Amino acid sequence: MKKKLTYNEAFTKLEELVEQLEDGRIPLDKLADNVKQANEWVALCETKLRQIEKEIEEAADTNSKKGSTKK
């Protein structure tokens, strides 16, 4: 099973891919797949900014007695 990337890893991979694209190191027949993958990484990073991840909400539910979570 494919391991789910963190947004951090996705951003790093995106940077690497863009450099490879700019250097013309991606063969034409792989271009479509790479762009599709890159768009998935972009979406993952954008999600991080505007949508609190599920696990954060779960963590908030099991907050310490003193802490309370606001959204």
Place this chain on the structure above:
Amino acid sequence: MTNPIRLSTLTQLIQDTIQSRFEGEVFRVSARIMNVKKYESSRRCYLTLEEYEQGTKTTEIRAVFWANAYSEIEKFEKVLRQPFKDGTEITCKVKVRYHKVYGLNLDVLQIDVAQALGTLELERQQTLERLVRENPEHIQLISGVYRTYNNRMELPLVISRIALITAPNSDGQRDFLQELKQNKHQYQFSVTEFLTTIQGDNAHQLILEQLQLIEQRKEDFDLVAIVRGGGSLGDFKPFDDYELCAFVARFPVPVFTGIGHDRNQSIVDLMAREQKTPTKVAAMIVEHNFDFENALIDLKTRMNDAVTDQLERAKERLEQAKRIIRLSSPRDILRRGFAIITHKDKIVIDPSVIHEGMELQTQLKNETIFSTVTKKAKNEKEADL
């Protein structure tokens, strides 16, 4: 045995003696203030001035700020950002006064605020020097800047999980949350509040306890914000406490402070990352995420440009190949006026195989000419077409 004199006669004598010795004279004294009782409505403050030697009280005298000197207390609190309270060392100008009913008192006329500031600064310097001396791995003073483990930590690309240390129902809490919630980019944040008193004698201990709670769940947070409402006249002494400052300096999650004082920097500010006010801390977090989004937009643009360029280049190469192929086709060659010579349906490339009397076909664009070779001669020089 002489007859007793009236008490009032004696107190009058004391009053006269004191008056003749101290009348009009002002003294500048340093002492510790104790038993401070402020009456803001009548603008009076009663207290005792005390002196200690090796922890033992050696002197005590009552003192009072009358209404005309009460503003001195307000000035002290405003400038030093600390309350005028028991245990504070002050230097002040006093007059000696004796009252037959109320006894001996010192009327305080003025507090030497500059002297108090100097004392405070000295204490601050001593704490800073101790922090550097006793925590060399986590705190260094380089070119006048305090570099700590905490304020050198790399921030995550996106800050979304925030531990907030603040006072309940305070201006700082409200300002911070409001600024985050109303961010124009609609970024979402998860804020976990660690509420405590952040002013007063035990505040440093209470803040430290909240940090310890956060440390136990350090993986849950991207950042810790310690905020306090702006404009507060309360003291910031808790934020100069050695233990608290040392703990912040080596804290494993980046700490940002917005403890609301423009004039002075607390030591905690120096150990962490200072943003002055709660609103500024929240705005910095939003700005940090905006920087990430900009970087993402830049990558997307570069990716699209690179893909477009690559496809354009591939198209151009394809067009060029097609052009070359087209130009190389026999049909195109004939169209341009060249001819193909064949012998028995085979193209003749090498003229040496042609002899006189051979039958050849010359294929032009629209017609084929059948001919017999009658003469053959070498060109004087290579055909230059």
